[in-house]
Amino acid sequence: MSAARKRTPLSVIRRLPDYLSLVQDLRKAGIPWVSSHVIAMRLGFTSSTVRQDLTYLDFSGSSKFGYSTDSLGKALCAKLGADARWTMIVIGAGNLGRALALYEGFRRRGFRIRAIFDSDPAKTGSRVGRFTVRHVSEMPAAVRRFRVDVGIIAVPEASAQEVADILVLAGVRGLLNLAPTRVVTPAGVPVIDSRVVASLLELSYAITETGLPGRRSRPRHDEPLRRKKGC
Amino acid sequence: MSAARKRTPLSVIRRLPDYLSLVQDLRKAGIPWVSSHVIAMRLGFTSSTVRQDLTYLDFSGSSKFGYSTDSLGKALCAKLGADARWTMIVIGAGNLGRALALYEGFRRRGFRIRAIFDSDPAKTGSRVGRFTVRHVSEMPAAVRRFRVDVGIIAVPEASAQEVADILVLAGVRGLLNLAPTRVVTPAGVPVIDSRVVASLLELSYAITETGLPGRRSRPRHDEPLRRKKGC
DNA sequence: TAGATTGTTAATCGATTAACAATC
DNA sequence: TAGATTGTTAATCGATTAACAATC
DSSP: SSSSSSSOOHHHHHHHHHHHHHHHHHHTTTTTEEOOHHHHEEEEEEEEHHHHHHSSSSOBTTTTTTTHHHHHHHHHHHHHHTTTEEEEEEOOOOOHHHHHHOOSHHTTEEEEEEEEEEEOOTTTTTTTEEEEEEEEEHHHHHHHTOOOOOEEEOOOGGGGGHHHHHHHHHTSSEEESSSSSOOOOOTTEEEEEEOOOHHHHHHHHHHHHSSSSOOOOOOOSSSOOOOOOOO | SSSSOOOOOOOHHHHHHHHHHHHHHHHHHHHOEHHHHHHHHTOOHHHHHHHHHHTTSSSBBTTTTTTHHHHHHHHHHHHTTTOOOEEEEEEOSSSHHHHHHHHHHHTTTTTTEEEESSSOTTTTTTTTTTOOOOGGGHHHHHHHHTTTEEEEEEEEEEEEEEHHHHHHHTTSSSSOOOOSSOOOOOOSSOOEEEHHHHHHHHHHHHHHHHHHSSSSSOOOSSSOOOBBOOO
């Protein structure tokens, strides 16, 4: 039996959204079956990894046709909680916070933003799409009233932890942190850090690395050396 | 000798930005030395992991005082390429693209945005902070003129790959992809996917998971069941 | 049937942690 | 010196991959 007996490793959970996205594309394209081999090719995994991963779902493939894109999609949704509706609020009505509040893509996955907050009285009352920016002091009450599941932190680095504490106290169940710093929460309240700046540093390393001897750096431009900054 | 003999695993590279951030905070706070144990506590790693990781830097600690925050910071910067200046452009002048173009935090790490582009003629010519939005058709020329290192993709899912191809062809050295889809590049051009939507799914799983038997879900609200969506 | 594919076990690989001698 | 800390080797742990019997 393939279902969720053993606990699902985080490494597997992180690949699941990729399977979901692919399988939904295939289903929309009218493709009813897909093999572990094809999935592997498309996502850059091995077919072994694919078959192992899908073992953690309440779902089975067919040794004749492979996996049904339709039922695999449903099983992935169920596993990931993507078949639920999640209520979110955004804290911080700066450029990033506003962009998040206006982003349509969350909706499609069941993530719905209900309100946006800022600590700056000059911003409260202003409009962001269909929202009116409210003052953070109203936030705890709103978390309870809207039964908010997820708080999205889009405030400056310096206030990220403070905002996280207030959100947790108000009863939020998870955090998505977009501030360029880690945020700590009590066990039981998961937090995901977006790490965009950290990602850029990883990219920066990768660029420097691939430009090293061995792999020839691609011919480009006319200035081979980076301007140094000092750090 | 501790220097970069063996290749540095990606798992290590991904922790390096955390060390850098911590160590720079400490240095600014006037703390000149830090031990692997303290670093581990602050970042949630083990001291073994910390010592192992720092092994990949051109740098050594002192068995008397631990690590000098100053020289550790410098070694991390050098390793990550954070001591270089990187030139970036943003493709997509929607809410997200504009937020990125206006974000101050990149600068501090040596990442500098030089221009922003959009395919919508209605947007070209409009202002985003100190930038004028330009048409994507001008992008390849700008990549060469400004010697752009990194292209930031902030366009809708459907055009992400196309934009990536153009950027690579124009000579960009790496990509940061914020569209909610994977983007493929030839070997030698690293790409980092931001995976914000995938992260939300991971969070969604974590929330559902921690609410399971065993760990008592924290008492909250009065509605225990998620509204189902169907998927 | 013959051939392709899954589900699963075992082998490999890599990353994390523990332990400890060397250093200051 | 005594004690704390690093650097490094060895042990453990977990994740990925290979292999293959079972299935359709």
